[in-house]
Amino acid sequence: MTEKYNPSDVEPRWQRVWRERDVFRAYDDSEKPKFYALEMFPYPSGRIHMGHVRNYAMGDVVARYKKAQGFEVLHPMGWDSFGMPAENAAIATDGHPKDWTYNNIDEMRAPMQRLGFALDWSREFATSDVAYYKTQQQIFLKFWEKGLVYRKTAKVNWDPVDNTVLANEQVIDGKGWRSGAVVEQRDMDQWFFKITNYAEDLLDGLKTLDRWPEKVRTMQANWIGKSEGLQMRFLFEPEDNERIADEILYPKWNEIDPNKENSSSGTLRSDGETIFGSYSGNGKADVEICSDDFFGGLQIFTTRPDTLYGASFLALSPDHPLVKELAKNNSSIENFRAECAKIGTSEEAIAQAPKLGLDTGLRVKHPFDKNITLPVWIANFVLMGYGTGAVFGCPAHDQRDLDFARKYDLPVTPVVLPDGKDAATYEVGDEAYTGEGKLFNSGFLNGLNKSKGIKAAIHKITEMDLGEGVTQYRLRDWGVSRQRYWGCPIPVIKCEDCGSVPVPEDQLPVELPYDINFDKPGNPLDRHPTWKTEGVTCPKCGKAAERETDTLDTFADSSWYFAAFGGSLDQDGNMDWDAASKWLPVDQYVGGVEHAVLHLLYARFFTRGLIDCGLLNVKNGEPFAGLFTQGMVTHAVFTNEDGEYVVPDQVIEKGNQLLQMGTNKIVTKGDIIKMSKSKKNTVDPEEIIKGYGADVARWFVLSDSPPERDVEWTDAGVNGAWNFQKKVWRAVEATTAQGGPLVVAEDASGEALELRKLAHRALEKITAGIEAFRFNTSVAQIYELTNALNKYKGQDAARLEALGILIRAIAPFMPHLAEECWSILMGNGLVYHAPWPEVDPAMLVDDTITLPLQVNGKRRSELNIAKDMPKDEIEKLALADEAVQRSIGDATVRKVIIVPGRIVNIVAK
């Protein structure tokens, strides 16, 4: 047996065996404990890339390892197949998004299968399958019933390049997450998922996710952005109250409902935002202006009500409804609004923009002191999207307020005295004091600390009926309407009389029409000749009606797919929700950190929604019990002398120079960054599979770097993996001992015993490495074991045992090689079905140990002694050691520290 190991022969052979024996199928009714391993499913772009290989290789290690550990493993694969690239490709190639998508899926499935992942392909689906989106439409309607879906006109993020709306989470630095175009604000009718219902729960749940990276939990917590404080209103001075009532509320009121002239109270709405007010005619109005809720007065939110006595102004966002109304009759306010809008909405430009303000002339009363009147300003640093779009300014204890006050010469009154400062002389300079201290200059709050002051102020304001303690979240509802074709149609019919009406269950799915054209920009569903209107009647009143032409954000598709795998969603749209509940949560989820907020937050929301709709039953509402975010695969970027990117394949080394193949232009090696088509620094996994085999590709992406870190793809590294494959093969080839890899060399002694010990020690560390997601350390131990085996000359039981351990240990990493080796040694059976080898604890302990000897903390020598030698004897031997003696020299031994089994340290001075 001296054949060369030939992966292109071996790998397809074992893949066929696995497929024919259907070994990767997961059984819902298995007696074994379940384990759900999942990697974030791919978008079918048409080609797999190294990032995929690394992602799925990691999940596969876990899946195969857990299988060997005796779990019933679910490890499925599918396609996140709705989305814009399909439309763009269709436009570019004059094709159809559906054809493009399903061709891509077929193209990607094959290389994926050639990588030999232990996937249950029987559960495969694509989110663009009618069966899948039909179920999603059912979920949408269930959510609607449960009050988790609503429709409103709202300011939305409009991506002018992709011609669609984006969710807040999809706007990054003021730009669209896909297109990179600067996002515009538009008012549109939108469907929303009420994710804010679960704000508190989503935040709470993070605490239970102890197998998630801290970083991701922090990012989600920040995104939810909980802050507790006081929402309160400042009452206008009487003359301003009248002015607002007469100039704004009354005309508005009239405009909306002229018949209710002079009525005594009511609510006015405009622009999708709300202006609330009670109007009783003739200037006796109780007026409140805000964006969200009804009180009377001007609503603000603060987390520092303890500093209310330090208030010197109120500031409104330029987009505040009151400001908008005032601007209508006031050109300086209108101009100011325009000026603020110029700064744009992106990046740190906002944070560093100079503070701009304009006095509205309006005045409000201080709640605690009738004699204090505060001016109401418009300020560009106040955001309409958070809180009420209005704040009170306390310059002494808020940096922004201080900058603003200094610029516009507003009073700065300190009310928190830092410890050790004197109330009589304390002044605030250019830095606001935000720390702890005792309140002063603050009436009834004097002497209290920060937290007591906050409580007391909230209590007082509540008593005065001016406000209450509230919790604010940064999280806002998830806008899911997209003006695109290639997505899940929103199952709604729009009726002139009845408004938005759900499509009845028996009329689902609302299927996408195939005959569409992309001649014009915009949504082809909207201008389809028949789909929108033909035969469409209102399910409620029967009158002719129109379909909703928006489709759902594709992030909805990926928010429940993990449940569809568990429930074996079939092509008729049937799925077993009980089975889904049984498999969930996903025990180990693996994917990129770029989904830390978007996908992972939406999926947590959906799971809660599905539980509340009675479809799922998952503990804690958490879909992913364990999450691992893997690093990227990087590669150097090469540029030639013309500044063009050069693909790595075309770079050749000549002497000390890099040259471009063919042109012989000099090539420079640049940054090592994530593989990307545009930088041409990609390596095609299919080429690697062809040249070296799937096992080598898998081994390489897992070997050197810790999984959470980026790994640099290098030819040398691939070569190393290739050589390792050969080394393992050699260890098997050189074996003539009979008996198979399950032999236990119980009577081993001498070198054989040493090999056994090494094998079991390595096994312990390999196992620990897999458990802790530190595959690189497992790999290192596998190397040691392989090297030891290749040095070992004996053809005996110890060899077979070590080999058996080695092959089972590499099986999760290099499954084809492992199967081939296993079959040679075993003759039958699959290593996939072999149990994980057990560590023999007796092999981990030695009768003799090597004890390092330190003198004053520096290692001088070592001692080979029996493991249970008494301390006083160790001390004697240590002090007698020649090197120790030399180090001690003339000094006196003060102390001898002996840590059994660890170290000896002699202190001498």
Add this chain to the structure above:
RNA sequence: GCGGGCGUGGUGGAAUUGGUAGACACGCAAGACUUAAAAUCUUGUUCCUGUAUAGGAGUGCCGGUUCGAUUCCGGCCGCCCGCACCA
């Protein structure tokens, strides 16, 4: 600015209830085999001094705790990621 992470040989990295720093791999050097190359094998490889025995320094920098610190504490410096006028 706030939050999180990181800093170890020429390179990727290992080592944490504080106990031999540099496992394993890449690279490099020397040697064996070979007509030659590849492959493979052997040996060496943190730095400095030294033929060697050996000695000294060393985990970003400064300091502290300790018999002993890559690990714990304080203060700097640098890099990466996330959020960013959130009241």
